[in-house]
Amino acid sequence: MSSLQVSVYRYNPETDSAPYMQEFQIDTQGRDLMVLNVLTMIKDQDSSLAFRRSCREGVCGSDGMNMNGKNGLACITALSEVVKDNKLVLRPLPGLPVMRDLVVDMGLFYKQYERMQPYLQNDTAAPAIERLQSPEERDKLDGLYECILCACCSTSCPSFWWNPDKFVGPAGLLQAYRFLADSRDNATQARLAELEDPFSLFRCRGIMNCVSVCPKGLNPTRAIGKIREMLLSNAT
Amino acid sequence: MVTNITNLGRSGLSDWLIQRVSALVLAVYALFLVAYLLFHPNLDYVTWSGLFAQTWMRIFSLLAFISMAAHAWVGLWTISTDYLKHTGARFGFQAVVILAIFVFLVWGVQVLWGA
Ligand code: SF4
Ligand code: SF4
Ligand code: FES
Numbered sequence: 001m002s003s004l005q006v007s008v009y010r011y012n013p014e015t016d017s018a019p020y021m022q023e024f025q026i027d028t029q030g031r032d033l034m035v036l037n038v039l040t041m042i043k044d045q046d047s048s049l050a051f052r053r054s055c056r057e058g059v060c061g062s063d064g065m066n067m068n069g070k071n072g073l074a075c076i077t078a079l080s081e082v083v084k085d086n087k088l089v090l091r092p093l094p095g096l097p098v099m100r101d102l103v104v105d106m107g108l109f110y111k112q113y114e115r116m117q118p119y120l121q122n123d124t125a126a127p128a129i130e131r132l133q134s135p136e137e138r139d140k141l142d143g144l145y146e147c148i149l150c151a152c153c154s155t156s157c158p159s160f161w162w163n164p165d166k167f168v169g170p171a172g173l174l175q176a177y178r179f180l181a182d183s184r185d186n187a188t189q190a191r192l193a194e195l196e197d198p199f200s201l202f203r204c205r206g207i208m209n210c211v212s213v214c215p216k217g218l219n220p221t222r223a224i225g226k227i228r229e230m231l232l233s234n235a236t
Numbered sequence: 237m238v239t240n241i242t243n244l245g246r247s248g249l250s251d252w253l254i255q256r257v258s259a260l261v262l263a264v265y266a267l268f269l270v271a272y273l274l275f276h277p278n279l280d281y282v283t284w285s286g287l288f289a290q291t292w293m294r295i296f297s298l299l300a301f302i303s304m305a306a307h308a309w310v311g312l313w314t315i316s317t318d319y320l321k322h323t324g325a326r327f328g329f330q331a332v333v334i335l336a337i338f339v340f341l342v343w344g345v346q347v348l349w350g351a
Contacts, residue, residue, distance in 0.1 A: 162318040195248075198314075202248030231249050 003027050004083065006038060008049065009091040011098050019098065021089075022046075028079065035067055035074040035082065035090070039102075051102040058215060061150030065102050066091040071152040071213040093155035095164065108164045109151045112172040115194070118179065121187035137183040144178035144223065146216050147171060153210035153220055159203040166199035170210035170220030173201060177223035180230060192231055201227060251310045258303035265300035294348050301344040305337045 004026045011019035024042050036053055043049050051074075052062040058076035065074055068082045068089050082088065096104040122131065154160045154169035168176065176195065179185045195201040201224060210220040276283060287293055312333045320326035 159318075197246070198248035198251055199317075200248070202252050203314075203318075228249075228252070232253075235249055 003086075004038065004079070005087050006042060007087070007089045008042065008101070009098075010049070010101055012048075012100055013098075032078050032080045035065075035077045035079065035088070036063055038079065038088065039074060039090070049102075050100045059148065061148035064093050064150040064152045064155070064215075066094060071156045073150060073152070073215045076215060093151055095155045095161040096151070104155075106151060109149075109154055109169065109171065112154075112164070112168045113149065113175060116168065116172045116176040116179075117187070117191070118175045120179065120182065120185050121190075122184060123186065131184040133183055140181045140183075141178060143218055144174060144181060147174055147178075147218055148216060150215060152213045152215060153218075156209040156213045157204075158207070158209070159205060163199055163203055167203035168195070168200050170204075170224070173204070173227065174218060174220040174223045176201075177227050180227060188230075189234075192227075192234055195227060196231060201231075251314075254306050255310050258307040261299055261303040262307065265296065265303075268296075288348065297348055298345065301341060305341050309333065309337055 006024045006026050007021045008024065009019060010016070010022045024045060026038055026041050028038070034056075036056055039049070039051055039053075043051075051065070053075060054060040054062045056075040058073050061073070063074040064071060067074065067077055068084060068087075070082065071093060072082075074090075079088070090102065092098050092102045092104045096106065096108065099105050149171060151171060153174075154164075154171045157170055159167050160169040173195075176191060180188060180191055204221070204224050206221060206224075208221045211218075211222075214220070272287070273279065288297070313330060316326050316329050316333075320329055
């Protein structure tokens with residue numbers, strides 16, 4: 001029998017007094033499906049289940065969730081990567097308020113992102129055509145710009161769980177460095193000043209949960225280290 | 237910018253630097269003491285108090301005590317802002333920690349220069 005036992009976190013604040021786990025039996029017919037396929041099959045059984053998804057190919061970042069204890073994108077996570085003893089436990093991303101079932105309120109996450117002013121700032125006169133960048137300068141943005149804001153990293157970070165209103169979190173800090181490292185941006189001092197307090201950046205304890213879950217293989221811890229170096233050389 | 241008045245330096249950068257430097261001082265001090273004990277297997281009171289009678293050892297010890305005080309404060313302040321969400325409890329905890337660190341520091345100075 002190729003029946004998979006799936007346990008899904010359910011919570012509808014309008015009707016449930018508390019969250020609970022609901023069990024489903026899913027016949028995968030022996031195929032190594034993606035977790036998102038399984039969710040779609042569950043939705044056929046119970047259409048009241050709420051979850052986000054869009055691109056189903058790891059590009060939009062909507063279906064970040066906790067699968068057997070690890071955050072990831074359901075659409076590009078194969079059952080063979082996460083299922084143990086034929087069991088799959090699906091929960092919403094940890095640490096953010098649950099709106100319904102697997103759908104979380106990403107407000108705090110976006111607020112921290114917004115605080116990093118994730119857009120190019122340059123107060124020198126605009127050139128006639130465009131601000132040029134050498135291939136070497138452009139290379140510095142590799143491993144930074146690819147972030148899809150899925151929040152898998154920040155919601156696996158204990159420092160973000162404890163202080164989501166003050167600690168920017170790995171995703172926001174990766175984007176902060178993306179603009180600090182950009183040769184066309186000259187708001188460096190203002191960006192660094194925003195990160196010097198004891199919480200915004202320095203709450204990072206370097207445990208690298210963020211690195212271990214990022215579905216795009218990015219390394220926020222390294223970016224955080226680079227910003228810390230910039231702050232240090234700025235101040236000493 | 238996130239502000240917080242109970243953090244002494246008010247800068248995450250200086251806290252971070254204090255933690256690194258104080259950890260280094262404490263590591264050197266601990267290694268020195270272990271090495272000293274290894275080289276003096278039959279250590280008696282006279283030799284031991286003779287070591288602490290020397291000015292350089294007193295300065296070195298005071299440096300270690302101050303490092304310990306700073307390290308403990310930054311570390312415990314951080315822990316309290318992570319885990320104690322109730323403002324009164326957090327403030328109470330920080331007050332107790334500050335008082336304890338102050339008492340130990342003064343007591344340490346007294347031990348070093350009193351004997
Ligand atoms: S390395 Fe820093 S940002 Fe990444 S999970 Fe750990 S504490 Fe969070
Ligand atoms: S750094 Fe990775 S895990 Fe974090 S939001 Fe970006 S893509 Fe997602
Ligand atoms: S559905 Fe778009 S990333 Fe998974």
